[in-house]
Amino acid sequence: MTEITANAPSQRGPSEHTIRSQIVAAATEHFSLFGYEKTTVSDLAKAIGFSKAYVYKFFDSKQAIGEVICANCLEAITQAVDAALAGVPLASERLRRLFRSLVEEGVRLFFQDRKLYAIAAAAASEKWPPVHAYEVHIKGLILQIVREGRESGEFERKTPLDETTNAIYLTMRPFIDPLLLQHSLDLAQEAPALLSSLILRSLAP
Amino acid sequence: MTEITANAPSQRGPSEHTIRSQIVAAATEHFSLFGYEKTTVSDLAKAIGFSKAYVYKFFDSKQAIGEVICANCLEAITQAVDAALAGVPLASERLRRLFRSLVEEGVRLFFQDRKLYAIAAAAASEKWPPVHAYEVHIKGLILQIVREGRESGEFERKTPLDETTNAIYLTMRPFIDPLLLQHSLDLAQEAPALLSSLILRSLAP
Numbered sequence: 001m002t003e004i005t006a007n008a009p010s011q012r013g014p015s016e017h018t019i020r021s022q023i024v025a026a027a028t029e030h031f032s033l034f035g036y037e038k039t040t041v042s043d044l045a046k047a048i049g050f051s052k053a054y055v056y057k058f059f060d061s062k063q064a065i066g067e068v069i070c071a072n073c074l075e076a077i078t079q080a081v082d083a084a085l086a087g088v089p090l091a092s093e094r095l096r097r098l099f100r101s102l103v104e105e106g107v108r109l110f111f112q113d114r115k116l117y118a119i120a121a122a123a124a125s126e127k128w129p130p131v132h133a134y135e136v137h138i139k140g141l142i143l144q145i146v147r148e149g150r151e152s153g154e155f156e157r158k159t160p161l162d163e164t165t166n167a168i169y170l171t172m173r174p175f176i177d178p179l180l181l182q183h184s185l186d187l188a189q190e191a192p193a194l195l196s197s198l199i200l201r202s203l204a205p
Numbered sequence: 206m207t208e209i210t211a212n213a214p215s216q217r218g219p220s221e222h223t224i225r226s227q228i229v230a231a232a233t234e235h236f237s238l239f240g241y242e243k244t245t246v247s248d249l250a251k252a253i254g255f256s257k258a259y260v261y262k263f264f265d266s267k268q269a270i271g272e273v274i275c276a277n278c279l280e281a282i283t284q285a286v287d288a289a290l291a292g293v294p295l296a297s298e299r300l301r302r303l304f305r306s307l308v309e310e311g312v313r314l315f316f317q318d319r320k321l322y323a324i325a326a327a328a329a330s331e332k333w334p335p336v337h338a339y340e341v342h343i344k345g346l347i348l349q350i351v352r353e354g355r356e357s358g359e360f361e362r363k364t365p366l367d368e369t370t371n372a373i374y375l376t377m378r379p380f381i382d383p384l385l386l387q388h389s390l391d392l393a394q395e396a397p398a399l400l401s402s403l404i405l406r407s408l409a410p
Contacts, residue, residue: 125388159406167403170396174379183330183384191375198372201364202407 020058023048024072027065032115036066036122063128070123071130073116077105078137085141091149092203095168096196098141103175103192107185110178120178135169138176142168146203155203164203171195225263228253229277232270237320241271241327268333275328276335278321282310283342290346296354297408300373301401303346308380308397312390315383325383340374343381347373351408360408369408376400 026048030039041062045052059065084101088094110117123131143165149155174180175192184191231253235244246267250257264270289306293299315322328336348370354360379385380397389396 156406159402163399163402167399170379170392170400171376171403174375174385177388179388180379180385183382187375194368194372195375197364197368198376198404198407201361202403204409 016058020068023050023055023058024065024068028069028116031066031069031119032113035115036062036119066119066123067128067130069116070119070128071133073109073120074130074134077102077109078134080105081141091145091152091154092200094145095142095149095199095203096193098145099172099175099192099196099199102138102172103181103188106175106178106181107188110182110185117178117182121182124177124179135176138172139165139169142172149203153205156205167202168199171199221263225273228255228260228263229270229273233274233321236271236274236324237318240320241267241324271324271328272333272335274321275324275333276338278314278325279335279339282307282314283339285310286346296350296357296359297405299350300347300354300404300408301398303350304377304380304397304401304404307343307377308386308393311380311383311386312393315387315390322383322387326387329382329384340381343377344370344374347377354408358410361410372407373404376404 023044027039027044030044030047034043039062041055042052044062044065045055048055059068081098081101084097085094088097109120120131122128143161146155146161146164146168150157150161169176172195174184175188181188228249232244232249235249235252239248244267246260247257249267249270250260253260264273286303286306289302290299293302314325325336327333348366351360351366351369351373355362355366374381377400379389380393386393
C-alpha cells in the first residue's frame with residue numbers, strides 16, 4: 001500500500017508529505033459529507049482553500065486521492081488481521097481467525113463510516129490498485145496458512161496449492177469484497193464459522 | 206411459486222386468470238422501459254388502459270405484481286435446474302450440475318433482460334416471498350443431494366446434515382443471489398467448478 005505515497009517525486013521537499021496528508025484529510029471529510037461520486041477536484045480545492053492546480057501538483061486525479069483513502073482503510077483491516085493471527089500455532093485456527101477478523105473489520109468499517117465504505121465499494125467496482133493489492137495480500141495469507149498446514153500434516157497435499165488457495169478465497173469473498181459484504185451483513189455473525197468449518201473439512205488429509 | 210396466483214379469490218370468474226396475465230405482461234413491458242422503482246400503479250393502469258381501481262381488484266399492490274414477475278423468472282431457473290439434474294446417478298455430479306446450471310441461468314437472465322434482473326435484485330434486497338421460496342427450494346435440493354450421497358456412501362456422515370446444507374448454500378450464494386451475482390459475473394466461468402471441487406472435498410467420507 002506504500003507504493004501510492006512513494007510514487008510522488010521526492011524533489012517536492014519535506015513538507016510534501018504534510019500537504020498530501022492535509023489534502024487527504026480534507027478530501028475524506030468532504031467525501032463523507034457530499035459523497036465521492038458527486039465531488040469534483042474543483043469542489044475539493046475550493047473547500048480546502050487551495051487552487052485546483054495546486055491540488056493537481058500532489059495528486060494526478062480525484063481517483064488518486066480516493067485511492068489513498070481506500071488504501072488507508074484497507075491497511076487498517078490488514079493490521080487488525082495480522083494482530084489476530086500473531087502467535088497462533090495451528091494453521092486451522094489461523095484460517096478461522098483470518099476469516100473472522102476480515103469479516104469483523106469489514107463490518108466495523110461499514111457501520112462506522114458509511115461514506116468511506118462507499119469509496120471502498122467504488123474502488124472494488126472499478127478495481128482500483130489498492131483493492132487489487134489487498135486481494136493479492138489476502139490470497140497470500142491464505143496460501144501461506146495452507147502451505148504451513150500442509151507442512152505440519154494438518155492439511156491434505158493432493159490438490160494443487162493454487163487451486164486450494166483460490167477456492168478458499170472465493171468462499172471468503174462475499175465477506176471480504178465491500179460490494180458483496182454490504183449484501184451479506186445479516187450473515188456476518190454465523191457464516192464465517194460455518195464456512196470456515198466447510199473449508200477445514202475440505203482440507204482434511 | 207403457484208401460491209401467488211392461487212391466493213386470488215376464485216369467485217372472480219374464469220376470465221380472472223387472463224386479466225391477471227394481461228396485467229403482468231403489460232407490467233413486465235412497462236417496468237422494462239421505465240424501471241420498477243419509478244413506475245406507480247397509476248402509471249401502469251394508464252399504460253394498460255385500465256382504471257387504477259380495476260388493477261387493484263387483481264393485485265393488492267405494485268409489489269404483488271412485481272412478485273409474480275419475479276416468481277416467473279425464478280420458476281424458469283428452477284425448471285432449467287431440474288432438467289440439468291434429471292437422470293444423473295452420482296450425487297457428486299448432481300451437486301456440480303446444480304451449481305453450474307444455477308449460475309448459467311442467473312447469468313443468462315442478467316444479460317437477456319437487465320430490467321427484469323433489476324426486479325429480481327429489488328426482490329432479493331427486500332426479501333420478497335418468491336425469493337424466500339426460491340432460497341428454500343435450492344436449500345431443499347442441496348439437502349436432498351447430500352442425503353442421497355450419504356446413503357450411497359459417496360459423502361461423509363459426521364457433520365450435521367443441516368450444517369452441511371447451509372454451508373454449501375452459503376458457498377453457492379454469491380452466484381445464486383441476484384444482488385451478489387451482478388458483482389460476480391467475471392467469476393461466473395471458473396468459480397462454480399473451483400467451488401464445487403472444494404465442496405466435494407469437504408464431503409469426502
